[in-house]
Amino acid sequence: MTKQLTGGCACGALRYKADGEIEFSFNCHCRKCQRSTGAGHSSAFAVDTAEVEFHGEVREYKCQSDNGASTYSGFCHTCGSPLTSRTERFPNRIYIHAATLDDPSLFTPSFTIFEEAAQPWDPPMKNLQTAPR
Numbered sequence: 001m002t003k004q005l006t007g008g009c010a011c012g013a014l015r016y017k018a019d020g021e022i023e024f025s026f027n028c029h030c031r032k033c034q035r036s037t038g039a040g041h042s043s044a045f046a047v048d049t050a051e052v053e054f055h056g057e058v059r060e061y062k063c064q065s066d067n068g069a070s071t072y073s074g075f076c077h078t079c080g081s082p083l084t085s086r087t088e089r090f091p092n093r094i095y096i097h098a099a100t101l102d103d104p105s106l107f108t109p110s111f112t113i114f115e116e117a118a119q120p121w122d123p124p125m126k127n128l129q130t131a132p133r
């Protein structure tokens with residue numbers, strides 16, 4: 001996909017645009033994503049950090065992912081919407097929450113991750129591959 005991606009948080013204080021290709025898209029069912037989104041999973045896509053431009057302050061907190069990697073979750077400090085996530089394992093990559101897109105229909109998940117942590121009320125999509133880890 002080479003189309004420009006634009007989006008932002010719920011209150012509009014934080015906006016982004018990304019010019020590059022989406023590297024991959026996924027649904028993550030890990031406990032960290034469940035807690036930070038308040039839902040059964042997060043849906044996100046990966047882009048090169050150099051290709052995303054933010055307007056407004058992305059505030060981040062550090063925590064451990066389910067596999068022990070340090071991750072940094074970015075949110076809007078006004079409305080608290082979760083927007084981004086980064087891991088020290090892939091410093092050139094940033095994950096953006098799919099539903100923050102102005103046009104969320106541009107998102108198509110291609111795999112699921114941490115489906116063993118999925119809740120019975122939000123099962124992983126059946127037709128998707130499990131990600132290699």
Ligand SMILES: [Zn+2]
Pocket residue numbers: 009010011012013014076077078079080081
């Ligand atoms: Zn906001």
Ligand SMILES: [Zn+2]
Pocket residue numbers: 028029030031032033034042114
């Ligand atoms: Zn997760």
